[in-house]
Amino acid sequence: MAKQLIATVLLIIATISITRAHEEEAWFRNIRGVKESLAVVHFYVQDVLGGSNPTVYEVARASITANSTTSFGQVRVLDDRMTAGPEANSATVGRLQGLITFADLETSALAMNLNFYFTSGEYNGSTLCILGRNQIMNAQREFPVVGGTGAFRFARGYALSSTYSYDVETNYGVLEYTMYVTYVNTTSASLIKSAADM
Numbered sequence: 001m002a003k004q005l006i007a008t009v010l011l012i013i014a015t016i017s018i019t020r021a022h023e024e025e026a027w028f029r030n031i032r033g034v035k036e037s038l039a040v041v042h043f044y045v046q047d048v049l050g051g052s053n054p055t056v057y058e059v060a061r062a063s064i065t066a067n068s069t070t071s072f073g074q075v076r077v078l079d080d081r082m083t084a085g086p087e088a089n090s091a092t093v094g095r096l097q098g099l100i101t102f103a104d105l106e107t108s109a110l111a112m113n114l115n116f117y118f119t120s121g122e123y124n125g126s127t128l129c130i131l132g133r134n135q136i137m138n139a140q141r142e143f144p145v146v147g148g149t150g151a152f153r154f155a156r157g158y159a160l161s162s163t164y165s166y167d168v169e170t171n172y173g174v175l176e177y178t179m180y181v182t183y184v185n186t187t188s189a190s191l192i193k194s195a196a197d198m
C-alpha cells in the first residue's frame with residue numbers, strides 16, 4: 001500500500017515536472033512575443049566556371065596553391081544565378097554571391113561565406129547567409145544558415161546541397177540546394193503587440 005502510494009506520488013511529481021518543462025518553454029517564447037516560422041526553400045544554382053561568361057573568378061592564391069593537390073589557399077568570388085529549376089533557362093529566383101576558399105591541406109574542402117539574395121516571389125529582396133565547410137566530393141553537403149535579412153530576419157537553420165550536374169567540357173555545374181530555416185516575421189501584428197506588453 002505504502003509502496004503503491006510512493007509510486008503514485010513519484011508519478012505525479014514526474015508528470016508535474018514534465019508539464020512544467022513544457023510550460024516554461026511556452027512561457028519563454030511568449031514573453032518575447034516571438035513566433036518562429038519554418039521555411040523550406042528549394043532552388044538550383046548555375047555555377048559557371050568556364051566559357052565566355054563565367055560567374056566564378058579567382059581572387060588570390062597562396063604560395064602553396066599551384067603545388068597543392070587540394071588547391072589549398074585559392075580564393076574565388078562568385079555571383080551565380082539561382083534558378084527555380086535545374087535548366088540554364090529556368091526562371092531566375094536570386095543570386096548567390098560570396099567567397100569560397102580552398103581551406104583543407106588534405107582533401108578538397110572549402111571554407112565558404114555566401115549570401116543567397118532572393119530577387120523574386122515572397123522573399124524578393126531578402127537574404128539568407130551561410131558560413132561553413134564544403135567537402136566538395138561528398139554527394140551531399142550540409143551548411144549552417146547563420147542569419148538573414150528582410151523576410152528572413154532572425155533566420156537560422158541548415159542547408160543541404162548536392163551537385164545536380166557537371167559538364168567537364170564547358171566547366172558548367174548545376175547545384176541543388178534545399179534550405180531549412182526558421183525565421184521571425186517582424187512585421188506581423190502579434191509581434192508588435194507583444195513587444196508593447198513587455
Ligand SMILES: *[C@@H]1O[C@H](CO)[C@@H](O)[C@H](O)[C@H]1NC(C)=O
Pocket residue numbers: 063064066067
Ligand atoms: C612546385 O613544384 C615544382 C616541381 O616539383 C617545383 O619546381 C616548384 O618550385 C614548386 N613551386 C612552389 C611554389 O613550391
Ligand SMILES: *[C@@H]1O[C@H](CO)[C@@H](O)[C@H](O)[C@H]1NC(C)=O
Pocket residue numbers: 119120121124125
Ligand atoms: C523585386 O523587388 C524589386 C524592388 O522592390 C522590384 O523592382 C522587382 O520588380 C521585384 N521582382 C519581382 C520578380 O517581383
Ligand SMILES: *[C@@H]1O[C@H](CO)[C@@H](O)[C@H](O)[C@H]1NC(C)=O
Pocket residue numbers: 122151185186187188189
Ligand atoms: C508577415 O506578416 C505580415 C502581416 O501579418 C504578412 O502580410 C506577411 O505576408 C508575412 N510575411 C511572411 C514572409 O510571412
